[in-house]
Amino acid sequence: MINTADDISLIKQYAASGNKDLIGELFQRHRMFAFAVARKYMDDDDDAKDAAMTVFSGLFDSLKNFVPNDFKPWLHHVIKNHCLMKYRAASAQMRSDDAIKINFYADVETGQSMHLDTDKEHVLNAMEEAVMQLNDEQQICVRMFYLENRSYDDIQKETGYDFKKVKSCIQNGKRNLKIMLTDKFKDITLVLLMLSLLN
Numbered sequence: 001m002i003n004t005a006d007d008i009s010l011i012k013q014y015a016a017s018g019n020k021d022l023i024g025e026l027f028q029r030h031r032m033f034a035f036a037v038a039r040k041y042m043d044d045d046d047d048a049k050d051a052a053m054t055v056f057s058g059l060f061d062s063l064k065n066f067v068p069n070d071f072k073p074w075l076h077h078v079i080k081n082h083c084l085m086k087y088r089a090a091s092a093q094m095r096s097d098d099a100i101k102i103n104f105y106a107d108v109e110t111g112q113s114m115h116l117d118t119d120k121e122h123v124l125n126a127m128e129e130a131v132m133q134l135n136d137e138q139q140i141c142v143r144m145f146y147l148e149n150r151s152y153d154d155i156q157k158e159t160g161y162d163f164k165k166v167k168s169c170i171q172n173g174k175r176n177l178k179i180m181l182t183d184k185f186k187d188i189t190l191v192l193l194m195l196s197l198l199n
Contacts, residue, residue, distance in 0.1 A: 007026060007029070007071035007072070008067060008068075008069075008070075008071060010022045010025055010026055011026070011063050011067050011068070011071065012067055014063055014064075015063065015064060015065065015067065018064070020060060023056070023059050023060055023063065026056075026059070026071070027056045030071075030072065030075060031052065031056075033072065033075070033076075034052035034055065034056065034075065034079055035048055035049060035052045037052075037075075037076050037079045037080060038051040038052045038055075038079050038082075038083055040080075040083075041080065041083035041084065042083055042086075051079065051082055051083050051086065052079065054082065055075075055078055055079050055082050058078075062078075126181070127181075130177050130180040130181055131143065131177065133176075133180060134173050134176055134177070137159075137161070137165075137169050138169045138170075138172055138173035138176065139173070140155075140159060140169070141155055141159070141161070141166055141169035141170050141173060142169070142170060142173040142174065142177070144158070144159075145170050146174075152166050152167070
């Protein structure tokens with residue numbers, strides 16, 4: 001039998017009875033809305049469906065002692081935050097384990113991290129062009145640090161620069177690359193991937 005109570009009444013009933021079927025009713029009413037919200041933030045349909053299901057599974061606990069003033073806007077907020085947290089976690093994982101020194105060229109050639117419908121040769125050339133636009137000192141330090149996996153100490157020994165200069169060249173070079181890549185590529189997914197390798 002279909003429950004004709006409004007969303008807030010369903011939530012109050014659930015808080016009082018613990019009847020999980022009431023959350024199931026909320027899911028049936030709002031599953032397409034939940035998926036649509038998640039799809040704005042996730043890369044594909046399956047990830048969006050997983051996000052929507054995860055959020056609704058969490059409602060069994062979150063709605064035991066909490067009744068939102070308006071369920072649908074609140075649900076939108078919860079799904080959005082869940083998706084953004086997933087994205088941040090994925091980005092943090094990409095940056096961990098010395099991801100700062102991932103060889104971008106090898107990554108593009110093997111396709112280990114890039115799953116984009118962008119021509120790989122175009123990306124490779126654009127990255128090379130951006131590096132070449134840096135000043136000589138920044139270009140040397142950026143190439144050695146990011147693309148050759150060299151340490152600050154190695155760079156100091158080979159260039160004769162002191163630690164402060166090496167650090168400054170790498171930081172400024174990275175910032176300039178970010179600016180150039182963001183201007184070059186309008187596809188935000190590609191930009192975020194490239195920049196994650198420089199963080």
